[in-house]
Amino acid sequence: MKFIVSIILLACLIGLSTSLFLETKGLMCSTCKFLWKEVKKELPVVAGEGDVELERVVKNVCGKFEKSVPLLGKFCQTFGHDALQDIYQYILSEDKKINPDKICFFFKNEILEKLIFLLLSFLSFCSIYIIKKLIKMKQYTIILLILAVAGISMAMVVADTKNMLCSPCKFIFKEVEKELPEADKITENALKVAIDVVCKRYLGGIPLAKDVCEKLGGDAVGELYKFILKEGKKIHPDSICKHLHMC
Structure with a gap:
């Protein structure tokens, strides 16, 4: 019985980890790159009153696409005046050229994805150890609670994908x-x-x-x-x- 509970919980946790990772993998990064590729079309090189022009173009792109591109609305909310000033200074250091790949890495999106992957991998690898400890302590209520939470979370991931x-x-x-x-x-x-x-x-x-x-x-x-x-x-x-x- 303990072995069966352990296997079921492990499968559920790994399934949840995989679902969450597949859901987040690449989406944040691709959304960020899409935004800056569109900005680049309107503003290939930042010059003159570049910070003002950059802010205007970003707002224009956000208004144009935020209802059709997933997560873009959330990205646009983070690009306030101060954030764009930081990005503007970064663009100046890149010869005033907009490079979506570099900007999105600078903005920590790709790094965040890697951290999510490492966290979920850690969860998967540690599942067996955690389950064995819980079973040894006869914490079956906790095991069932974790199982229920994992199941609900997976259902939310599926709904969010839709x-x-x-x-x-x-x-x-x-x-x-x-x-x-x-x-x-x-x-x-x-x-x-x-x-x-x-x-x-x-x-x-x-x-x-x-x-x-x-x-x-x-x-x-x-x-x-x-x-x-x-x-x-x-x-x-x-x-x-x-x-x-x-x-």
Whole structure:
């Protein structure tokens, strides 16, 4: 019985660790890089009243994309005047050039990801030792409590993943709508072409766009076209993303 409890708890903790790591891995970093790549398009080189111009461009990019890019809203909240002053000084040390990779490393996002990975790895490796100690002490109530917390946490991770796909899904279908002909001329092939065009355009830019586009492969477009027919051949991003279980 003790062995079974130990195995179950270990599997749950490792599963939770893996889920949390996969959820955070790369997302913070890619969101940060996306922001600064967009800033770079509007401001390739910082010159003159650079700090004022940098703040203006960052606010402009945040306002433009924060509703469609997961986590961008949270990033934008951290980029207040003082934070941007620090980044501005860093950009000056880099010959006034905006380098998204270096800025995001400077802003500690990649370092934070590594710390999360180390913490979760430590949790996984130490699980057996902790469980053995708890069993030896006959702390079964604590074991069950940890198991319950781990299970709830995993459920929250799954729900959070769904929420994170919602905003990029809506963004993609707003762009798809722009690529499509008039409603009465929309065909399944036209829908497929429009989705392909938008996915290729934003695949390497919008975080999680790849996850959304992968769910639109195979027979998914055919099923989606049938749904759009029921909607009167109109593209409604909200209802489409709910239909695709991304919102």
